[in-house]
Amino acid sequence: xxSGRKNRLLADIGPLRDHADFRxxxxxxxxxxxxxxxxxxAVALQVYAIxxxxxxxxxxxxxxxxxxxxxxxxGGAVADAVDRRRLGLVTSTxxxxxxxxxxxxAVLHVRSVAVFYAIVALQAVCFAMNSPARxxxxxxxxxxxxxxxxxxxxxxxxxxxxxxxxxxGGVFVGLWGxxxxxxxxxxxxxASLYAMWRLPAMLPGDGDGxxxxxxxxxxxxxxxxxxxNLRTTFVSDLAAMVLAQxxxxxxxxxxxxxxxxxxxxxxxxxxxxxxxxxxxVFSGWYGRVRRQGFxxxxxxASWGAAVAVxxxxxxxxxxxxxxxxxxxxxxxxxxxxxxxxxxxxxxDMRGRLQGVFLVVVVGGPRLGDFLAGSTADLFTPATAVVxxxxxxxxxxxxxxxxxRGFLSYDSRRPVA
Numbered sequence: 001x002x003s004g005r006k007n008r009l010l011a012d013i014g015p016l017r018d019h020a021d022f023r024x025x026x027x028x029x030x031x032x033x034x035x036x037x038x039x040x041x042a043v044a045l046q047v048y049a050i051x052x053x054x055x056x057x058x059x060x061x062x063x064x065x066x067x068x069x070x071x072x073x074x075g076g077a078v079a080d081a082v083d084r085r086r087l088g089l090v091t092s093t094x095x096x097x098x099x100x101x102x103x104x105x106a107v108l109h110v111r112s113v114a115v116f117y118a119i120v121a122l123q124a125v126c127f128a129m130n131s132p133a134r135x136x137x138x139x140x141x142x143x144x145x146x147x148x149x150x151x152x153x154x155x156x157x158x159x160x161x162x163x164x165x166x167x168x169g170g171v172f173v174g175l176w177g178x179x180x181x182x183x184x185x186x187x188x189x190x191a192s193l194y195a196m197w198r199l200p201a202m203l204p205g206d207g208d209g210x211x212x213x214x215x216x217x218x219x220x221x222x223x224x225x226x227x228x229n230l231r232t233t234f235v236s237d238l239a240a241m242v243l244a245q246x247x248x249x250x251x252x253x254x255x256x257x258x259x260x261x262x263x264x265x266x267x268x269x270x271x272x273x274x275x276x277x278x279x280x281v282f283s284g285w286y287g288r289v290r291r292q293g294f295x296x297x298x299x300x301a302s303w304g305a306a307v308a309v310x311x312x313x314x315x316x317x318x319x320x321x322x323x324x325x326x327x328x329x330x331x332x333x334x335x336x337x338x339x340x341x342x343x344x345x346x347x348d349m350r351g352r353l354q355g356v357f358l359v360v361v362v363g364g365p366r367l368g369d370f371l372a373g374s375t376a377d378l379f380t381p382a383t384a385v386v387x388x389x390x391x392x393x394x395x396x397x398x399x400x401x402x403x404r405g406f407l408s409y410d411s412r413r414p415v416a
Contacts, residue, residue: 015153
């Protein structure tokens with residue numbers, strides 16, 4: 001492949017090359033995210049070692065879900081009211097301290113799972129407050145034409161963290177104990193803290209520091225309801241994540257469809273992540289896409305089609321390929337949805353919209369798990385997977401018919 005064409009396909013590193021503040025923030029976020037995933041793995045391993053119960057391990061996820069949903073919305077409102085840099089510093093410091101507390105708990109051999117649940121819940125609160133502030137900083141650091149590349153790089157960092165973090169967490173726990181994973185996580189947050197510290201003040205709005213009125217969650221939701229293009233970014237994601245989310249069925253279909261075991265379940269779970277990572281690596285063309293609304297709908301429809309085809313294939317490797325395709329489509333959708341939110345929304349609304357984005361990303365797949373599991377119990381896993389994929393395509397078709405403005409959205413003239 002000629003080098004020019006190769007460079008156009010591979011991830012655009014222009015935001016990293018041209019903007020030192022973004023480069024430091026991206027590197028800090030990448031390192032800290034790997035550390036967070038290490039801690040998540042270590043907590044799961046330690047809770048299981050204490051209780052011997054997968055149920056108690058599952059409660060760890062529940063303890064983080066509720067604060068993420070509640071404080072995701074509240075954190076977005078806070079990010080629209082205060083200096084986002086300061087909010088990022090405070091919450092990153094909180095995450096650092098909580099990882100250090102986990103290390104102390106491990107050293108002291110505390111065997112109360114309630115302690116772990118409380119710490120995990122506090123971590124979720126800090127993350128939910130941190131994420132909208134961090135995401136709403138990006139449009140202040142980069143020109144609009146580099147936002148797709150920046151979001152693709154963020155997706156790449158997330159994919160690396162999801163793949164490397166749990167693996168490293170397991171290795172460090174095996175070599176040096178639980179406290180090693182927690183302490184390394186605490187140290188990793190220093191990269192994020194340094195990046196935030198080097199940033200200029202990030203006051204919302206026009207940046208003059210004047211507080212005209214206290215931003216509210218309700219005000220943000222009303223704004224979103226009255227902006228069809230921004231609203232449709234969330235509706236389209238829910239169409240994919242709620243209607244066509246097959247992951248909860250992987251343990252069942254691994255044996256029923258492919259005659260496999262737990263290793264097969266692992267392959268099925270990893271395939272979308274691999275596809276998502278590839279979608280980030282080969283994202284060089286994202287910045288040249290102008291009709292970003294069309295790109296979102298095409299990606300969501302591709303997700304639905306890939307899931308539906310996965311539901312009818314009984315060849316494992318072919319099924320893995322379609323799951324990887326679904327993961328790649330999800331990355332494309334995520335990049336352009338986030339870019340539209342960052343470009344079309346005014347700065348004093350970005351925090352709240354990023355808070356809603358976090359809630360949808362966290363809550364949508366879990367609703368999808370419930371829907372897929374219920375449908376599979378009422379009918380069959382194949383009905384749940386194929387029907388969900390087709391329902392996703394039908395939803396995209398309706399969106400395209402009734403939201404023509406979203407379909408023709410042009411990044412050169414962003415309209416909320």
